[in-house]
Amino acid sequence: MPTSGDRRRPRAWLHWLSVIRLVNVSKSYKTSTRPALDKVNVEVGKGEFAFLIGPSGSGKSTFLKLLLKDEVPSSGDVFVGDTRVNRLPGRRVPQLRQTIGCVFQDFRLLQQKNVYENVAFALEVIGKREANIKQVVPEVLDMVGLAGKSHRLPHELSGGEQQRVAIARAFVNRPLLLLADEPTGNLDPETSGGIMLLLDKINRTGTTVLMATHDHEIVDSMRRRVVELQLGRLVRDEERGVYGVGR
Ligand SMILES: Nc1ncnc2c1ncn2[C@@H]1O[C@H](COP(=O)(O)OP(=O)(O)OP(=O)(O)O)[C@@H](O)[C@H]1O
Known part of the structure; x- marks a missing residue:
């Protein structure tokens, strides 16, 4: 269901199935003075494609790590599908990770x-x-x-x-969800375009895709949902967004 303060246009919520849901999530690392994530509320539904953007240090990797239970939130709840990830016992984490595909900048083959x-x-x-x-x-x-x-x-x-x-x-x-962390970061623009076509194809099979990126061109050309973090805060959540506001 939509969270309060959702600035996107209303949807047909009747058949909405949530794949990612962060409820008032904050994350503070022990050695850091400011929170990496600060009271973040966001929900991504089945079959959606969303870009996660923001400057370096804004909290994108932390966001992805919370979904995989690589990190746990300091407060708030993190859901992947029906699973409350932050309450998941360690022995069930492998099961969670089977439902999430991951792609990285450096391929990791x-x-x-x-x-x-x-x-x-x-x-x-x-x-x-x-x-x-x-x-x-x-x-x-x-x-x-x-x-x-x-x-x-x-x-x-x-x-x-x-x-x-x-x-x-x-x-x-x-997988229910595909997380892509800067998947085009090491690729030239033409090759990146091919990778985006492929991620789009995967998304069209019903897999939810969340892609963290700094690539302005890709975000501007795809015109998909844009979730933007700055200093750990959610500052924009827009359907068919571009990288920079007002471009
Ligand atoms: N393990 C850690 N211990 C302490 N502080 C951390 C840790 N990981 C991240 N941080 C801090 O949390 C904040 C958010 O970092 P995060 O890596 O999530 O940002 P990011 O948006 O993914 O950055 P980038 O685009 O450079 O990958 C930063 O201030 C960072 O220094």
Whole structure:
């Protein structure tokens, strides 16, 4: 349901399913003088695509870490789907993380494994059957445009191709939520455009996408929801936003 102070236009709330919900969330690190997040309220629904923007130090990484329970809030509640993440016992954190795919600026592929094995590994560690793996890995590699490169090692791929492998790995288990932390940060504008088309394609399958970025061009060209943090505070939440207000 909409939170109070929501400045976006009203939606048809009837079929709204919340995937991310932060309720009055503050996070203070022990060694830091100001809170990294300060009474943040935000909700992202099933199938939405949202950019998380803000200057360096504004709290974007902290926001993502709270969703994964890499960090816990100092106060407030963090929900992913129906799960109250901040109350989740440690033994159930792996289960939470199975519902969240992650993509990073530096790809984080296993360098000794080829493309197929990198993606298959994500399923092996959660106990999927071999027959299932053999079926879904080629499907997802085809989806990301790497069907012919499944035997290549990461160092035999371009940066854009490596990011496609990382996206395939994050998506192969059909997560509820895909978190992308500066996924185009190491890529040139044209390659970045291809990665955005792919994230858009994934979003169209119903996966909620939250992407932290500093890339003005991408935010301005996509015209999707923009959630902006400054010094830990939510300062803007706008549908079809651009990077800078008034551009
Ligand atoms: N582990 C930590 N211990 C202490 N302070 C931290 C820690 N992690 C982050 N901070 C502080 O919290 C604030 C928010 O940091 P955060 O990394 O969430 O920002 P960010 O928006 O992701 O920045 P960037 O765009 O540079 O990645 C900053 O002031 C940072 O110095």
